[in-house]
Amino acid sequence: MSTTATWQSRRPPDLTTCLVWSGALAFALAMLIALGLWIAQASPAISEYGQTLVTGQQWFYRHQLFGAAGMIYGSIVVSLLAFLLATPLAFGTAIYLSEYLPAPARPWAKTAVEFLAAIPSVVYGLLGVILLRNWMADFLSPFDPLSGDMLATAAVLLAVMILPTVTTFAEDSLRTVPAAQRLAARALALNKSQTIRRIVLPQAWPGMVGAALLGIGRALGETIAVFLVIGRLDNQFPDHLFNPSLLIEPGQTLTSKRGGPETHIPMGAPLHWGAILSLGLILLIVSALFVITGILLRRLQKTRS
Amino acid sequence: MLKLHFKTWLIAALLAPVSLNAQEILRINGSTTVNPVVTESAEILKKENGLTIHVDTQGGSSGGISALGDGRVDIAMSSRPLNPADQAKYPKVKFHPTKIGADAVAMIVSKDVWNGGIKALTRNQIKGIYEKKITNWQQVGGPNRRIAFFNKEPGRGTWEVFAKWLYGKIENVPPVAHPEVGANEEARNKVSTSHGAISQLSAAWADGKTVFALAIQSDDGKIIPPTAEHIAKGDYPMSRSLWLITNGPPTGNAKTLIDFVISERTHDIIHKHGYLTLADLK
Numbered sequence: 267m268s269t270t271a272t273w274q275s276r277r278p279p280d281l282t283t284c285l286v287w288s289g290a291l292a293f294a295l296a297m298l299i300a301l302g303l304w305i306a307q308a309s310p311a312i313s314e315y316g317q318t319l320v321t322g323q324q325w326f327y328r329h330q331l332f333g334a335a336g337m338i339y340g341s342i343v344v345s346l347l348a349f350l351l352a353t354p355l356a357f358g359t360a361i362y363l364s365e366y367l368p369a370p371a372r373p374w375a376k377t378a379v380e381f382l383a384a385i386p387s388v389v390y391g392l393l394g395v396i397l398l399r400n401w402m403a404d405f406l407s408p409f410d411p412l413s414g415d416m417l418a419t420a421a422v423l424l425a426v427m428i429l430p431t432v433t434t435f436a437e438d439s440l441r442t443v444p445a446a447q448r449l450a451a452r453a454l455a456l457n458k459s460q461t462i463r464r465i466v467l468p469q470a471w472p473g474m475v476g477a478a479l480l481g482i483g484r485a486l487g488e489t490i491a492v493f494l495v496i497g498r499l500d501n502q503f504p505d506h507l508f509n510p511s512l513l514i515e516p517g518q519t520l521t522s523k524r525g526g527p528e529t530h531i532p533m534g535a536p537l538h539w540g541a542i543l544s545l546g547l548i549l550l551i552v553s554a555l556f557v558i559t560g561i562l563l564r565r566l567q568k569t570r571s
Numbered sequence: 572m573l574k575l576h577f578k579t580w581l582i583a584a585l586l587a588p589v590s591l592n593a594q595e596i597l598r599i600n601g602s603t604t605v606n607p608v609v610t611e612s613a614e615i616l617k618k619e620n621g622l623t624i625h626v627d628t629q630g631g632s633s634g635g636i637s638a639l640g641d642g643r644v645d646i647a648m649s650s651r652p653l654n655p656a657d658q659a660k661y662p663k664v665k666f667h668p669t670k671i672g673a674d675a676v677a678m679i680v681s682k683d684v685w686n687g688g689i690k691a692l693t694r695n696q697i698k699g700i701y702e703k704k705i706t707n708w709q710q711v712g713g714p715n716r717r718i719a720f721f722n723k724e725p726g727r728g729t730w731e732v733f734a735k736w737l738y739g740k741i742e743n744v745p746p747v748a749h750p751e752v753g754a755n756e757e758a759r760n761k762v763s764t765s766h767g768a769i770s771q772l773s774a775a776w777a778d779g780k781t782v783f784a785l786a787i788q789s790d791d792g793k794i795i796p797p798t799a800e801h802i803a804k805g806d807y808p809m810s811r812s813l814w815l816i817t818n819g820p821p822t823g824n825a826k827t828l829i830d831f832v833i834s835e836r837t838h839d840i841i842h843k844h845g846y847l848t849l850a851d852l853k
Binding site for chain 2: 327328329395400403412414415497498500502516528529530534
């Protein structure tokens with residue numbers, strides 16, 4: 267075995283390998299350069315304000331206050347809520363598509379779901395402005411929200427937006443479980459729901475978690491749809507972390523802030539510009555934390571089984 | 572053969588932006604208030620002179636001025652005057668404003684507020700609402716309904732005119748956060764679909780059907796609505812000039828457009844959108 271490996275490594279690399287590697291390296295290098303430029307431009311603000319960029323609860327650029335806590339809170343709460351709303355529905359739909367729907371109907375249903383995933387987010391955003399804002403204001407009227415612009419509205423809109431993405435990837439993952447195993451389960455007298463729970467889901471689970479993570483990633487990065495329905499109210503931070511009352515208030519996310527006019531204003535003002543770019547870095551870190559959590563969860567799952 | 576085709580296409584795709592640039596597109600960015608007048612003028616010039624004009628409203632007036640300062644556009648549309656801070660940010664740029672007309676900033680309210688009897692507010696009442704000292708319409712003689720204030724986002728000419736009227740200088744504006752709205756269309760849409768809502772909006776955009784322009788009650792009790800008459804006389808407090816700004820005196824296509832906008836031919840367009848022409852102001 268080891269001799270084969272040495273022989274392979276001594277062989278001059280072929281053209282395809284060279285192309286793939288140089289492409290990958292060029293891409294990685296471009297990303298690193300972009301990240302480096304980004305950090306360089308953010309650094310005046312980072313060195314001036316330090317951790318208050320993350321922990322500060324006040325953002326008033328005219329008063330040189332740059333605290334992103336309200337936006338971080340907004341981003342995380344809206345994405346998590348969207349995730350909680352969308353994932354059960356998406357997994358349910360995926361299981362139905364993969365296990366229950368008659369085979370001839372499946373491609374049609376799958377195409378329909380993927381079509382939903384392909385709708386540009388600004389369309390969802392405008393539907394949110396025209397319909398969802400008013401529905402949410404009526405639906406939550408017992409709690410007397412100020413208007414239809416709420417964190418909750420943004421979360422519901424995001425849930426609708428990530429639903430098709432999560433569904434289609436979860437379904438892909440379910441389809442990777444070989445049909446022979448389902449037949450074998452039937453032969454062992456397991457019924458349909460037992461087959462799904464004992465045979466299919468355990469094998470498809472890591473892929474389904476991956477699908478849900480992709481959904482969170484999309485929710486965190488979504489800008490324009492959130493921008494249109496969240497109300498863009500700065501500095502909303504709860505007095506205690508699980509206070510739900512802010513959900514029916516307007517708020518701000520890292521992306522909705524960056525979608526706003528403040529990216530056009532600070533040209534020539536390095537501190538303000540740096541603070542705006544820091545928001546992007548914070549978003550990058552928050553997304554990375556979610557992805558790493560997901561990978562760890564999957565690893566935990568694997569070691570347990 | 573196929574590969575050759577692919578290469579040709581690739582080269583064509585790479586060259587396309589270059590050849591487009593060669594056509595000299597006139598790039599314009601800025602105020603959503605000035606935008607309809609400029610866009611309609613651009614359409615006429617496109618037909619008559621074959622000019623290609625791109626009009627955008629990223630970031631409002633300040634966004635337009637920044638874009639002009641950076642050299643990303645040829646003309647900035649602005650609904651606020653240039654200020655020393657703009658010049659300080661772009662010391663090398665010779666901002667050259669051309670006045671094209673006038674407009675007023677109105678406080679607009681949603682239907683329930685208007686029908687609830689609020690037709691005018693004083694400066695102090697508006698200040699109280701902005702600073703969240705007045706939070707219910709009952710406190711100013713209206714219905715029992717919480718006040719939903721939609722603030723024009725920073726950088727918008729509308730907001731700056733409003734802020735200067737209330738606080739004199741923008742630096743004096745206290746740090747209060749409100750939900751924000753951007754373009755005029757958005758302000759109008761959000762106010763008309765919310766209860767107890769108020770916002771600042773170009774008076775010309777207050778249609779009197781979905782959103783309603785309040786009059787300003789002066790200290791001596793006079794009620795002054797934002798009508799053309801009061802804007803021209805200058806006694807409506809939040810009236811403002813509309814500008815097209817260039818780097819140095821306008822030349823070439825920029826001059827063609829600006830000359831057209833300030834000519835008599837655009838009077839109907841300007842009036843149609845509810846603004847005042849230079850002739851009206853004389």
